[in-house]
Each structure stands twice: as structure tokens, then as C-alpha cells.
Amino acid sequence: MIQLQKVTFAYPSQIQQPVLRRLSLNLRMDICTGLTGSNGAGKTTLGLLMMGLLQPVDGQVLINGKSISDIPLHQIGRQIGYLFQNPRQQLFADTVLDELLFPFILQQTDSAEIRKRADKLLTLFQLARRKNENPLRLSTGEQKRLALAALMMNEPDFLILDEPTNSLDLASRRVLGDLMTERIRMQKGLLLISHDQPFVSQYCQSVLFLDDKKIQEVACAT
Amino acid sequence: MQLDPRAKMLPVCLLTSLAIIRNSTLQLLILLILALLLSMLVSADLSKVFSKLRIVLSTFLGIFIIQLLFNRSGEALLTAGNRVIVTETGLETGLGFILRMLIILLCGAALATSNSQASIQSLIQLKLPYTLAFMVITAISFIPMLAREVNHTLIALQLRKKKKKKIPVRQKVKTFTYLFFPVIMQTLDKAQALSIALDLRGFRSGFMKTSRMKLKLRYTDWLVIIASSLIFLMVLLIV
Ligand SMILES: Nc1ncnc2c1ncn2[C@@H]1O[C@H](COP(=O)(O)OP(=O)(O)OP(=O)(O)O)[C@@H](O)[C@H]1O
Ligand SMILES: [Mg+2]
Numbered sequence: 001m002i003q004l005q006k007v008t009f010a011y012p013s014q015i016q017q018p019v020l021r022r023l024s025l026n027l028r029m030d031i032c033t034g035l036t037g038s039n040g041a042g043k044t045t046l047g048l049l050m051m052g053l054l055q056p057v058d059g060q061v062l063i064n065g066k067s068i069s070d071i072p073l074h075q076i077g078r079q080i081g082y083l084f085q086n087p088r089q090q091l092f093a094d095t096v097l098d099e100l101l102f103p104f105i106l107q108q109t110d111s112a113e114i115r116k117r118a119d120k121l122l123t124l125f126q127l128a129r130r131k132n133e134n135p136l137r138l139s140t141g142e143q144k145r146l147a148l149a150a151l152m153m154n155e156p157d158f159l160i161l162d163e164p165t166n167s168l169d170l171a172s173r174r175v176l177g178d179l180m181t182e183r184i185r186m187q188k189g190l191l192l193i194s195h196d197q198p199f200v201s202q203y204c205q206s207v208l209f210l211d212d213k214k215i216q217e218v219a220c221a222t
Numbered sequence: 223m224q225l226d227p228r229a230k231m232l233p234v235c236l237l238t239s240l241a242i243i244r245n246s247t248l249q250l251l252i253l254l255i256l257a258l259l260l261s262m263l264v265s266a267d268l269s270k271v272f273s274k275l276r277i278v279l280s281t282f283l284g285i286f287i288i289q290l291l292f293n294r295s296g297e298a299l300l301t302a303g304n305r306v307i308v309t310e311t312g313l314e315t316g317l318g319f320i321l322r323m324l325i326i327l328l329c330g331a332a333l334a335t336s337n338s339q340a341s342i343q344s345l346i347q348l349k350l351p352y353t354l355a356f357m358v359i360t361a362i363s364f365i366p367m368l369a370r371e372v373n374h375t376l377i378a379l380q381l382r383k384k385k386k387k388k389i390p391v392r393q394k395v396k397t398f399t400y401l402f403f404p405v406i407m408q409t410l411d412k413a414q415a416l417s418i419a420l421d422l423r424g425f426r427s428g429f430m431k432t433s434r435m436k437l438k439l440r441y442t443d444w445l446v447i448i449a450s451s452l453i454f455l456m457v458l459l460i461v
Contacts (some may be wrong), residue, residue, distance in 0.1 A: 053418070078424035098343045103425040106343060154424045 002050050004157075007059035009049060016058075020046045022059065025208075025215055026185040029064075029158045032180060034200035039208035043193045044085055047160050050097040050191070051082050081151035085162040085193075087143040090150070091135040096127055099135050099150050114153075121149040124175060141167040149177070159183075159190035165199050175216075177203055181185065226344060233260050234329040242327040247314060250321035257328035266331040275327065282323050283376055289316035292381060319377070351428045356413040 002165045004025040019042040025042070026031060035216040037043050048054045049061055052068040061068040062074070084090050093099040100118040102111040122128045130138065135146055144167060145189040151159070165173055180203050183190060194200050200207060237257050244250060261268060272279065282436030287310055335339075345355035417427035 051422075066317070074424055074426040075420040077422040082422055089415070090422065092416050092419050102421045103420055106346070106420070106425055120256070150423065 001029055001064060003065075004046075005059050005062065007049060007061060009045060009054045010136075011045075011070070018051075018057065023215060024059075027191065028206075029189050031189045031205045032184050032203055033189065033191050034207040035186070035191055035193045035202035035210060036195065036197070036200060036207065041210045041212075043077070043210055044162055047082070047162050047191070047193055050160060050190040051080060052076050053082075077156050078154055081154060081156035081159045081160070083144075083147055083151060083161040083164055085166075087140075088136070090147050094134060096122070096135055096146055097130050097131045098118060099146055100153050103191065104153075117153060121152055124179075125149045126172070126175075141169060141172060143173055144168060144192070145175075146201050152179075154201035157188055159188075161190060162193045164192065165194060165196045173199065223390040230260075230264060230332055230335075234333055238326055238329050241322045245318060246460060247317050250318060250325070252324050254328070256319050257325045257332075261328045264335045266328075266335050268328075269285040271327070271334070282320055284300070286316045286320045288376070288381070289319060352417065356416050357410070357428070360412040360416065426459050 008018050010019045093102050104114050120146045233258050293312030296309040298306040300308040341359050420427045
């Protein structure tokens with residue numbers, strides 16, 4: 001469970017105008033929740049707060065009852081996979097394959113099993129042919145798929161995906177949708193930040209609507 | 223030959239710093255030959271590097287010609303009637319500039335034969351803290367750019383001063399600090415972004431070991447340490 005308790009957040013440059021004001025929210029980690037709202041409503045900000053990449057000005061964020069400020073980022077990273085709205089922000093390696101393997105190589109936990117997992121993910125996300133390409137030379141949609149594949153390497157319990165379907169073609173959307181269905185079956189949930197109404201209503205069990213610094217639960221499908 | 227990044231870094235550091243300190247054309251020529259040998263040793267793809275940097279190279283050539291034609295001090299080497307066309311000092315500074323740039327380029331090409339991950343990994347195996355390793359690697363990727371900018375500015379300054387040959391040290395240091403601060407900030411930003419991306423993937427980079435709240439302090443700490451050592455180094459090299 002990710003809990004927000006009366007969280008107020010403002011960017012330092014606009015400290016007088018908080019993006020979120022006294023926002024409380026309980027987010028289940030075993031189901032798929034959609035998050036929608038107009039541009040600039042603060043969806044990305046909310047996602048970054050849940051990941052501990054931003055600190056609230058007031059209130060607190062808890063993951064499974066533990067205050068997020070007490071958990072080091074790499075531990076959060078092992079538990080929760082985060083897809084940035086702009087995938088370039090999270091790509092760092094020189095080749096597509098290294099993008100998946102490098103953290104493991106550094107940790108010296110690289111193994112035959114890890115390599116097999118990487119190959120499987122590259123095939124799933126249709127990147128196997130581009131294995132040795134520089135990630136920054138991929139198209140935007142391919143970069144998004146690569147970022148997704150990379151964060152699946154850790155087999156995280158929960159995912160926060162910021163606009164994952166943006167610039168994905170139909171086939172890739174289906175791959176992502178299948179992946180989500182599979183995760184829901186395993187009771188590993190995710191938060192889907194998206195303007196993509198059809199996609200959200202097809203795959204999410206619950207939808208949140210963020211507007212005017214408040215949050216509303218709008219729909220509850222099965 | 224496949225060399226460990228650590229083995230490359232030492233000769234590269236030596237060659238580039240000597241290239242900046244030394245002035246005589248002969249010494250620079252020897253350094254250039256050494257740099258060439260090094261890049262051949264690690265089988266750097268020189269034709270690729272040079273074709274990529276064609277524009278940069280032609281800029282170098284342009285600067286060389288400007289130096290050659292506009293530097294009026296020293297004995298005349300080439301005259302047309304009464305007019306001096308090329309002077310000894312002009313040729314010397316021009317050659318010095320081009321040799322230096324070539325040495326730095328070759329060293330860059332030699333380093334580029336191992337990718338940034340291999341370099342990070344090798345530094346970590348040297349027991350360097352992750353934070354520092356990220357910074358060193360991102361900083362290295364800025365060196366060619368920095369060298370270029372510093373040189374352009376210095377030459378622009380030199381061309382403006384007609385009478386005195388030397389630029390006062392104060393002015394030089396000022397120029398360097400103008401150029402260095404944006405570069406340091408960029409390096410820190412890049413190093414931090416890299417470490418956050420790695421942390422998000424479950425790797426403990428050590429950039430924010432205790433608490434992310436304390437990041438600000440550590441950030442400025444590093445800034446001061448790096449900036450002061452760079453400025454110290456520069457003053458040392460100029461005077
Ligand atoms: N780094 C920043 N510094 C200052 N203000 C920011 C920063 N990032 C976002 N903002 C502001 O915070 C508000 C919320 O931004 P956020 O990116 O969270 O919106 P969003 O709901 O994700 O929008 P979109 O649908 O366009 O992705 C916006 O008004 C934006 O201008
Ligand atoms: Mg957003």
C-alpha cells in the first residue's frame with residue numbers, strides 16, 4: 001500500500017503556488033489503478049512523490065507503513081519500477097543490451113539467468129534486433145519500450161508508468177496491455193498515469209481523477 | 223589491443239597535461255607522436271573520429287592561419303616586398319595550437335575505445351567511491367569540449383591585445399572560471415542523473431547514501447572541492 005497523508009507539495013521556484021495541497025490517498029499495490037487529469041494537474045509530480053524523488057513540503061508518503069524518507073532510493077527502485085514521462089531521463093548505457101544488464105554487472109550479480117531474462121524481455125518488446133544500438137539513437141517509441149524492458153529486469157512488485165502508451169504503436173500497446181493483464185493475474189499492481197482513456201478503461205480496475213489539487217475516484221470497473 | 227580503461231587513463235592524463243604545460247614545438251611534436259602511438263595501440267578508429275570532427279578540424283586550421291597571419295611579433299620568416307607575412311612567433315603559436323589540439327583529440331579517441339560503463343566499472347574496481355567514479359567519467363566526456371572553448375577564448379583575447387604579447391594572469395583565470403562553472407554544473411547534473419537512474423534500477427550508487435534531503439549540502443561540497451582544485455590547477459599551469 002502506498003499512502004499519502006495530507007501531502008502538500010510546491011516546486012521551489014513557485015513555493016507560493018503548491019501543485020498539490022493536503023492530498024490524502026491510499027493506493028493498493030495489488031491492483032491496476034489509472035490516474036488521469038488535465039495537463040499540469042500534477043500527475044507526474046504525484047508519481048515522483050510516490051517514488052521519493054520529490055519530498056513533500058508538508059505531510060508524508062508511506063510505503064507499506066514505512067515513511068519513504070527513511071527508505072534509500074535503491075531499495076525503492078528494487079520494489080517499484082518507474083517509467084518517466086520522458087524515457088531519455090532513465091537511459092544511460094551505450095547499448096540496448098547493456099541498458100538491461102549494466103546494474104547487474106556493476107553489482108556483480110550478472111548471471112546466465114539474468115542474461116536469459118534480458119533476452120526474453122528484448123524479444124517481448126521487439127528490440128532484439130537492435131541489441132547493439134545506442135539507446136539514444138532509438139525512436140521515441142522504441143526508447144519507451146526499452147525503458148519498460150529495463151525496469152522489468154528487477155521484476156518489481158509495483159509499477160508507476162507515466163504516459164506509457166504515448167508514442168507506442170498498436171502492436172506495442174498490445175504487448176503492454178498483455179503485460180498488465182499478466183501482472184494483474186499475479187496480483188502485482190501498477191499505477192497508470194495516462195490521458196489514454198480507452199487504454200485506461202480497458203485495463204484498470206480503478207480510476208483516479210486529479211484536478212484542482214484534489215483527487216476523486218471516478219470509476220470502478222472489474 | 224584491448225586495454226583496461228585504467229591503463230589508458232594514466233598516459234592520457236600525462237600526455238594532455240604535458241601538452242598544456244609545454245610550449246616548444248619539438249616537445250609538442252614528440253607528445254603528438256606518443257599520442258598517436260597510444261591511439262594506435264588501443265586500435266582507436268582514427269579515420270572515423272577525424273571524419274566526425276571535420277568541422278572542428280577546419281576550425282583548428284582557420285585558427286592556425288589567423289595565428290600565422292596576424293601575429294606580428296618575432297622575426298620575419300616570410301616577406302613580400304616590405305611587408306612581413308609570417309613571423310617566427312606566429313608560426314610557433316599556430317603550430318603549438320594545432321599540435322595541442324591534435325594531442326587532445328587523439329587522447330580522446332584512445333579513451334573512447336572503452337565505453338563509459340567499462341570506465342565506471344574500472345574506477346569502481348580501483349575502490350573509488352561510486353559518486354566520484356560517475357563524476358570522473360562525466361567530466362572526462364567534457365574535456366574535449368572544454369579544451370576547445372578555452373582555446374577559442376584565449377585566442378580571441380590574444381588577437382585583441384596588440385601591444386603586449388602576454389595576457390595578464392588575472393584575465394586568464396577570469397576567463398577560465400567563466401568557462402568552468404557551467405561545465406562543472408553540467409558534469410554534476412549528469413553524474414547525478416546517472417546515479418539516480420541507476421538507483422531507480424535497484425543499484426546503490428552511493429550518491430545519496432544517508433538521506434536525499436541532504437543532497438544539497440553534498441552537492442555544494444563537491445562543487446567547492448572540484449572548482450577549487452580546477453582553479454588551482456589552472457593557475458599553476460598558466461603562471
Ligand atoms: N521542475 C519544475 N519546476 C517548477 N514547476 C514545475 C516543475 N515541474 C512541473 N512544474 C509545474 O507543476 C505543475 C504540475 O506539473 P506535472 O508535470 O505534475 O503535470 P502533469 O499532470 O503530469 O501534466 P501532463 O499531463 O502535461 O503530463 C505544472 O503547472 C507545472 O508547470
Ligand atoms: Mg505528466
